[in-house]
Amino acid sequence: MNALEVEGLEKSFGGVKAVDGISFVVEEGKTVGIIGPNGAGKTTVFNLITGFYRVDRGRILFYGKNITRTQPYKLPHLGIARTFQNLRLFSNLSVFENVLSAILKKDGYNVVSSVFRTADYFMKEGKAEKKARELIEFFQLSGKENYPANNLPYGEQRRLEIARALALQPKILLVDEPGAGMNPREVQDLLQTLREVKERFSLSIVIIEHQMGLVMNISDKVVVMDFGEKIMEGTPGEVKKDKRVIEAYLGEEFI
Amino acid sequence: MELLGYIFQQCINGLQLGAVYALIALGYTMVYGVLRLINFAHGDIFMLGAFIAYYLLSRFTLPIYVVFVLTMICTALAGYIIEKVAYKPLRNAPKISLLITAVGVSLFLEYFLSLKAVFTPNYIAFPRPFEVEAFDLSLFTITNVQLIIFSITGVSLGLLYLLVYKTKQGTAMRAVSYDKEIASLMGINIDATVSLTFIVGASLAGVGGILYGIAYPQINVFMGVMPGIKSFIAAVLGGIGIIHGAVLGGFIIGLSEVFVSAFLSSTFRDGVIFVILFLVLLLKPTGIFGKRIDKV
């Protein structure tokens, strides 16, 4: 079964057609990269899939289930997690709390337990804290648990956002330009992190990225967008050589 | 036929009240447009206008148009000072701080003027500068007071439209309300534009205060509170930040208030305004003329 199926998505803002009938499929366990010039509609597609924008036309299926009109906060429960292009951490919360929040959302206790501090509360809090520490360690953020999230260097903040998303134990992870604003060294570290994520957690990944060195090396399949449409789809090797793709990027550097 | 006449009469009364609300609502909407600030002190500028006029009329014998001009100058000055002293220093602070400061200014004005040494918290009779004459048109009666209100409001709105749509300064105001950063990059002096907005808004509120004093000649330092809230709701109803929205909203609120009072009961006259507010916020928070805002 396909993890994610996007069929004929369309979205307009006022007179501007941001997404004009895009379709693609993410097979279970695979990584799909989405590339394209700025303004191609990539993040809009993410926002449509995750319910932050309303779909004008088209459908989205997640393991066969129609999630086109599902509200954003219900998706993690189904197994969908995402990060944001402009980084949306809980900046005034600590690193630990950022990760803990996602875990406690998934496996929490109820109000009565909280107020009366029942055994259930302690057990679940304990488990959650343990899991949070494990994740923090996996993402090499140990030692910084109590730092406010916005005190971390930029690259680590990006890692933290991914850690928080993974704390949800998702079946699919949508990562939006995780390499944005990073220097080449940080990009390499990120690539390594994503590889380890693929190995350690079995999940599907969809990644939007401009850094070709990152996306081409991690994706099983690449979807190329321009002007809201898919202009080509194939393996990284095929995409690199495709004339249409090169044209769309005319003037931009390829790694 | 009598019912028709009664309805027409209430329309006239409603438009009279609505005119005052419209004048006040304009100040709210313009300031929100350029600063995204709800100027809670605006209703007190209205009150200030009424009191300044009262002071001028009771202490000096001046022709009425002089009173108007002087009052407008004073309220404009008040608006300018408040902006410079209380709001400008917080221009880049979180919006909540600005809101709270505005509330502080409002309360300060009210309680300072309510001191026994100043105007006291009591109701004061506003000296009407002329005799009331009623003109009996068969369906309804209209008074000279109402005619004055309509004509002055009309003139004010006309001048406002000229300013906002036909002058460079007005265009600057509109530009700043669309996008402050880009406007400043285009060379528009933000400080001057904001000051102008406050000056214009405050003088309109001052006019509203005088008209209110003439129409309902009992004034009181807390008189700005309810009309302020209602005018603000009118601005929200029409579409906050949109000038013709404030005008339309003001008249709608004025008419609603008078009609509910006439046909239901005067107990509910204030209540109905809040029902309107909740309906607007529920159904279309951006108001009648507002555009829908999409989620992020």
Add this chain to the structure above:
Amino acid sequence: MNFFWEARKVILLSVLIYLSVKAIFFFGYVSQYIEQITLYALIVILASLGLNVIYGYTGQFSLGHAAFYGIGAYVSAYLTKIFSIENIFAYIPILFISGAAAGLIGYLIGIPILRLRDDFLAIATLGFGTLVRVLLDNSDKFSEVFGGSRGFVGIPRLTTFELAFVIVIFLILITHNLIYSRYGLFWRCIKNDELASASIGINTFSMKLMAFTYGCFLAGIGGALYANLYTFLHPSNFDILKSIDFLIIVIVGGMGSIAGTIYAGLIWVGFIEGLRIVLPAEVVDLRWVFIPLLLIALMMWKPYGLMTKGRN
């Protein structure tokens, strides 16, 4: 059970405070008036705590908190008067009914208005606060007992220091447990970034509503204690000035800090009442001129800095 064991330090401290305060009262060091003010401070702390949950933790700017305080007050006043309650044990359920009434109305109002973004929420809560004030002014049209703008008289005096102290400490503990649980964490997440909160599965609307309802519940209980302390209610006690009082306490105490709210509440009540005692009669009204100026100065001094970091 667990609840009391976890809270043992607070309970111990509370007992100490209680004993000290009682001693001071008993030996007559202070007047009746000061005793009443101490009780009032407890009540104000409780209501402000409610606003702290709504605004300090969850980030929802409410300018109408006094309305819920008033609802609790009038409900308790009405019930205790018409049922001629004299017994404290009969009063306790009424306390909670009053709180529940305020909470319920908070819930009903919250459903439409909590979807609005901050300016509009401020307007809506201000509007609601004014509406409640208008309703209270006209309340004698519903029933003579309420007294309308003449005020509600003859409320049984039931609030004692013991009762208020125990109830407030208990509610502080409950609030503390909520805040330092995943619910408090979610509230702080929402305040930080609503979209990110949704992206990790938090039903932000439902959490906001929960915070709002709970905060209004606390305000309602505070109002009820107030009504049965002063035995007289007037609608003008529940207007925007009162809402601002609570707001000042929350902001000065450091939003997102329970201890801060407690200290700020004590300081604020002490300050206001202190001014009343200290200032000669002609000048007493100047308080209301200085408070807004203080507010403005406060905003100028710390426009950003009144946010405290959330603790874990």
